[in-house]
Amino acid sequence: MPVPVNPGTAFVAGRVLFPFACGYFLSYLFRSVNAVIAPNLQADLGIGAGDLGVLTAAYFVTFAAAQLPVGILLDRFGPPRVQAGLMLIAALGAVAFASADSLPMLALSRALIGLGVAGGLMSAMKAIAIWLPRERWALANGAFMTAGGLGALAATVPVEWGLQVAGWPALFWVLAALSVLSAIFIFLAVPDEARPGHDGPGLAAQLRDFGSLLADIRFLKLAPVSVVGMGSGMAIQTLWSGPYLRDVGGLGQGAAAEIQLVLAVALTAGFTLNGIMADRLQRLGVTLAQTMIWTTALYVVCLVVVAAGLFPASPLLWVAFGLTCLTTVLAYPISSADFPVEKSGRVNALLNAVVFGLTFVIQAGIGWIIDLWPQTADGRYPAAAYQWSFGLLAALLAATLAWYALPLRARPRS
Template identity: 35%
Template sequence: MTAEVARPSSLATRETVVLVAALASIYVVSQFLRNSVGVIAPNLASELGLSASEIGLLSSVFFFSFAAAQIPLGVALDRYGPRLCMLVCAGIAIAGALLFAFAPSPLWLIAARVLMGLGSSAYLMAPLALYAKRYAPDRFATLVGLQLGLGTLGTLLATAPFAFAVALIGWRMSFVVIAGLVLAAAVLVTVVVRDDRQEASRARESLRDSLSGTLQAVRIPSFWPVFALQLGSYSSFVVVVGLWGGPYLTHIYGYSLTERGNMLFVAVLAQIVGAMLWGPTDRLLNSYKIPVLTGHLLTAAAFGLAAVVGVFSPAALLVWFLAIGLFPAVLPVLIAHGKSLFPPHLVGRGMTLMNIGTMGGVFVCQTVTGFIIDLFPPAGDGYALDAYRSVFAFQAGFILLACLAYSFSSDPRRNPRTWG
């Protein structure tokens, strides 16, 4: 076995700051692309005559293609290194953003979202693979929190700033600007990120061995319980901020484009702060499961409350959107739990497999909730209140079932395992 290279225990180094900044910059664009339908969903519905299920499909197909890319991405990360994967994906993401900007019909919009999903598929897992290789394990969750927290600035841009841009230059020209930002971020990654020398030798691993490693990863004890909660974790945030939050604010509360952008902005701010607050809790509590279950049970409670109440007072609505940002932000600790299950040579494949759950869960939830809303007759120019309440009830139940499955996982913080 190759001796492990000494890894820095401190994160307060110039090299780390520059690396995290570069990796977060391109993740910002990925986050914008995945959540960009939420603010403009009412615009797309009126301009192109899309139903709720069609809007759900338009948003969720991004996550389907993103999830579908994870297994080949995991193999590529372990064979060719994170840097090359990120640069190839940048070209695909640029093509998707430009196609969306000039799409003449809903079918072309869907094709563009597929390309966006494929192009964005590396911008969380590739950085996490770098962090896993270069830093001590007890710093991983903190780095994940930083990556998610800083990257969520992209989700922030998809709220009030995007609403302002749409009002100023339209949603099509806004996507042309985003394509330029992807290019700029890719150039930054090219300059800053360098793969380890060991990556070149790993590329000699045969494809058969790479696929065999994927099968090994899914057989790791506790893989499936952790995977189950990945399905419900990120989807809880995106099903509101990335899709139905905007229509809910417009149809039920009468919010304008700018007003709904501002409210979604609040949820994203809470997500950014929450990711950084939750990140170190695995070390503070010496447990992955305690903070993960706490955050997700609180998330289920928030959705359950919305399903029962339906319409909040202005102050309560603000608090609810804060909760939808803050509670699901425990995701960095869940990701760290998943990473801790795998030996070093399977980390890339293992984390990308877990990410299939993260993004696949969003695809399932956004698609299903679109069909749920279409079960109810329209109310005036929008969707009925009972339709939204049903969506919230569905998400609450989904999270609770996922938490039940997750409760059967082992906690490596409490019972560490060593790799021979």
């Protein structure tokens, strides 16, 4: 695959990163929207926390299952073709969700959406690996993922306003139209450096690469903390922050959406600041791995505070949570740096498959644990339900972080 020579910053930002960022904005909006519309879904369908968790997490099942095929396609056909086609599938899923009238149909529609946005991050990571020098990957990664934070922000108070005006089916019709426009934009705007065809390794060789990656100690150290770090952060931000604020914080739906807006703003800032900080620290000799270890340790502290129910409705707590909850996204540039660029699509796709596959378990598992406690007369769950579910996540994250940090001196600098 040919690599562009010295592309200008404005060219890379406008013609490469921005089109993919529009798709990733929608991906995160789709991922996060159920945290706000959850009461409407529960009221319309008459479902409990367990069913809500499974319905929302259906997104992650197909998202994870698609990662390995998407990684192969990205390495073979290039990011623009793959991502544009996937966004059309997301549009179809949004139409189906808007038209569904039962729990199974909503779950299937959300699963289709998950398939359609499965390449949102990986296509951009592949493009970054093609168009930018390695030392700028962390900064570009942080800048790009800011678009995801903006999508999470859009899934808070703006969605709440939309619900009051037109309801959740109309919201998904709008998302379907935006997905089609995103597909067209990516296909027409992004320069295509891939050469479709059968040059390069065959399918069997690519599949063997996945097996070798799964046996690589660098991947085995990185994957667990990435799974629990990103999985817990996404599960809480995209769904369980809303019920938590209502049940533990005692807030109404509108006030909870305002706190979720604060969380989304902090999440967006966290993506940007994390990328800038990692880039600056690299120049001072601090590795990406070291940066991820310390920032993830801060997230463990925040998660413990949330689990304990201390200041549950405090904006400051949720600012801290948003700034730290997805710091393990540094795993993507770390893994890209550890392997050849021609394998970058498959490496990050495998990591993404593991992360999002187990995020389904985490998001649904939180609902199953919460359902072990009976609801009160007004439909709320007790604080103990959240203390146990979130507390188990904090303990698991601390254990996986220790596993990753233990052999730090033996791990290659990245």
